[in-house]
Amino acid sequence: MSFIDWIVLIGTLSFIIIYGIYRSRGKQNIDDYLIAGQSLPWYHVCFSVMATQASAITFLSAPGQGFADGMRFVQFYFGLPLAMVVLSITFVPIFHRLKVFTAYEFLETRFDGRVRIFTVILFLLSRGLSTGLSIYAPSIILATILGWDLTWTNILMGSLVLIYTVTGGTKAISHTHLQQMIIVTMAMFVAGYMVVHLLPSDIGFVDALKIAGKAGRLNTIDFHFDPNSRYNIWSGLIGGFFLQLSYFGTDQSQVGRYLTGESIGQSRMGLVMNGLLKIPMQFLILLVGVLVFVYYQYNPAPLFFNKVETDKLRNSEYAADFQSLEEKHSLAVSSQRAAVDGLAKALDSKDETSIAHWQEALKESDDTQKQLKKDAVSLIKKNNPTADTSDVNYVFLRFVLDRLPIGLIGLLIAVIFSASMGSIAAAYNSLASTTVVDLYKRVYKTDASDNHYLMATRISTIGWGMFCIFVAQYASKLGSMIEAVNILGSLFYGVILGIFLVAFYFKNIGGKATFWGAIVAEIGVVLCWWYDLMAFLWLNVVGCVLVIAFAWVIQKLKPANA
Amino acid sequence: MMDSQQPNETEGLPPFIKSWRQMYRIVIGTLLVLMVLFYVMMKYFE
Numbered sequence: 001m002s003f004i005d006w007i008v009l010i011g012t013l014s015f016i017i018i019y020g021i022y023r024s025r026g027k028q029n030i031d032d033y034l035i036a037g038q039s040l041p042w043y044h045v046c047f048s049v050m051a052t053q054a055s056a057i058t059f060l061s062a063p064g065q066g067f068a069d070g071m072r073f074v075q076f077y078f079g080l081p082l083a084m085v086v087l088s089i090t091f092v093p094i095f096h097r098l099k100v101f102t103a104y105e106f107l108e109t110r111f112d113g114r115v116r117i118f119t120v121i122l123f124l125l126s127r128g129l130s131t132g133l134s135i136y137a138p139s140i141i142l143a144t145i146l147g148w149d150l151t152w153t154n155i156l157m158g159s160l161v162l163i164y165t166v167t168g169g170t171k172a173i174s175h176t177h178l179q180q181m182i183i184v185t186m187a188m189f190v191a192g193y194m195v196v197h198l199l200p201s202d203i204g205f206v207d208a209l210k211i212a213g214k215a216g217r218l219n220t221i222d223f224h225f226d227p228n229s230r231y232n233i234w235s236g237l238i239g240g241f242f243l244q245l246s247y248f249g250t251d252q253s254q255v256g257r258y259l260t261g262e263s264i265g266q267s268r269m270g271l272v273m274n275g276l277l278k279i280p281m282q283f284l285i286l287l288v289g290v291l292v293f294v295y296y297q298y299n300p301a302p303l304f305f306n307k308v309e310t311d312k313l314r315n316s317e318y319a320a321d322f323q324s325l326e327e328k329h330s331l332a333v334s335s336q337r338a339a340v341d342g343l344a345k346a347l348d349s350k351d352e353t354s355i356a357h358w359q360e361a362l363k364e365s366d367d368t369q370k371q372l373k374k375d376a377v378s379l380i381k382k383n384n385p386t387a388d389t390s391d392v393n394y395v396f397l398r399f400v401l402d403r404l405p406i407g408l409i410g411l412l413i414a415v416i417f418s419a420s421m422g423s424i425a426a427a428y429n430s431l432a433s434t435t436v437v438d439l440y441k442r443v444y445k446t447d448a449s450d451n452h453y454l455m456a457t458r459i460s461t462i463g464w465g466m467f468c469i470f471v472a473q474y475a476s477k478l479g480s481m482i483e484a485v486n487i488l489g490s491l492f493y494g495v496i497l498g499i500f501l502v503a504f505y506f507k508n509i510g511g512k513a514t515f516w517g518a519i520v521a522e523i524g525v526v527l528c529w530w531y532d533l534m535a536f537l538w539l540n541v542v543g544c545v546l547v548i549a550f551a552w553v554i555q556k557l558k559p560a561n562a
Numbered sequence: 563m564m565d566s567q568q569p570n571e572t573e574g575l576p577p578f579i580k581s582w583r584q585m586y587r588i589v590i591g592t593l594l595v596l597m598v599l600f601y602v603m604m605k606y607f608e
């Protein structure tokens with residue numbers, strides 16, 4: 001990165017941190033620190049939940065996914081607006097009326113202390129470990145591409161956030177979330193504009209869409225029901241609905257965001273606007289990736305975008321094999337260029353026979369390049385079994401560094417940091433508030449002063465920050481990052497959602513039945529995972545259904561005591 | 563759990579929307595419109 005990029009990066013991050021501290025200055029009590037005194041308007045709630053959900057990986061992986069796989073990932077978010085409506089009708093009014101700091105306080109009101117503490121332990125375990133992975137995932141990519149030291153990138157990524165999270169609490173987090181979302185959205189629009197600008201002069205935005213469409217990259221809707229297909233309209237609407245309901249309704253990192261709304265109406269409006277904005281935002285991020293794909297139809301793309309791994313390969317015993325793959329790749333790129341030129345001309349002349357011919361040629365070239373990439377991944381794995389071979393994470397960053405002008409590179413790296421800081425800050429805050437409110441205050445020190453709990457929450461935030469950075473340092477041992485995060489979440493999320501659904505919708509089931517039902521369900525989920533009985537995403541469904549089923553059966557067996 | 567009997571039913575809503583029920587219909591309607599638009603775009607450029 002150039003000096004100007006460094007100035008832009010440091011300037012942007014400093015602005016976010018200083019602004020967060022500035023907006024939360026003054027004396028704070030525990031209400032201000034944990035839920036911003038329930039004083040924020042809907043747009044703060046909306047941008048805060050969006051910034052919490054959008055991690056750095058969203059801005060690194062999603063454009064790469066658009067490049068490699070097209071737009072179909074957008075269907076994953078189709079269940080989100082429906083989940084926002086259900087949350088607004090049920091969860092928000094209850095949490096607000098009970099004046100809770102955390103979602104888990106409600107469980108004690110509804111059931112008893114055991115259910116609350118059991119759920120809290122599940123949440124702290126999963127959120128603490130997954131936040132460590134959230135620090136590590138962008139750090140490894142930045143460290144790899146920019147040649148930074150991974151340990152220091154982890155420490156920087158995890159500790160910058162602590163500055164304003166510890167001092168300003170939730171108010172600082174919400175104010176910085178707003179700034180982060182503005183910077184991120186602006187930068188993604190600029191990136192999209194720049195990709196189109198870098199295309200040949202006779203290819204405009206609509207031409208780029210036509211080429212992307214003919215190459216099968218505008219595959220936004222798939223009506224075909226296939227349980228093995230990860231993204232189709234049915235998995236998005238049904239699976240996505242349950243996943244988003246679980247995440248927004250029971251994960252304190254999100255519940256803590258919408259509890260900051262100054263009224264039930266403001267919290268609802270924030271969630272509902274998230275339901276309206278999330279899909280268009282995700283669509284635009286994927287579209288940037290699709291435009292990058294079109295750019296690389298006119299310009300040679302590398303065989304593999306993670307240059308560090310290919311450099312290692314060139315200096316290994318597999319150098320000759322890799323060179324042979326690169327030669328084949330060059331040939332495929334040449335035929336791709338001929339095909340895309342032919343397709344653009346055929347589209348101009350509206351000659352259907354010619355369009356079909358060049359479309360087929362482009363598809364052949366695309367398939368050849370995908371196969372060559374698979375062969376390259378096999379070589380990379382042979383050479384370095386621990387190598388990060390998920391190339392989609394590197395596509396956008398490689399494009400930014402190689403093709404965008406000075407200044408914009410710094411801004412886009414700042415976007416990655418900002419997105420990361422947004423989700424990590426919310427996670428630290430939720431871990432600390434849950435630890436103090438649901439464990440420390442509930443079990444250990446029940447009658448201390450406000451100031452005492454405020455200090456305890458600050459210390460807890462620092463403690464969790466250090467823990468998450470520590471996890472990030474050892475995360476490389478866990479294999480594929482995204483999968484590790486998802487597996488971890490899936491082990492606990494279903495059971496937590498099941499507990500909340502029993503609380504909301506099964507009024508005749510008591511605390512004892514729910515507690516034992518949840519324990520048996522969690523054992524069942526762990527056994528399903530341990531014996532590899534199903535794909536990990538189904539663990540969410542199994543966990544949720546098992547809690548409800550076991551709790552119902554136990555309640556039926558012992559209605560008087562449970 | 564329905565919250566339709568709240569005293570300040572319209573608090574938080576934009577002035578041109580009369581009830582939360584209407585707001586939720588707009589959210590679900592927007593989702594449907596987006597899905598249709600995505601489908602039309604996919605077919606048009608296919």
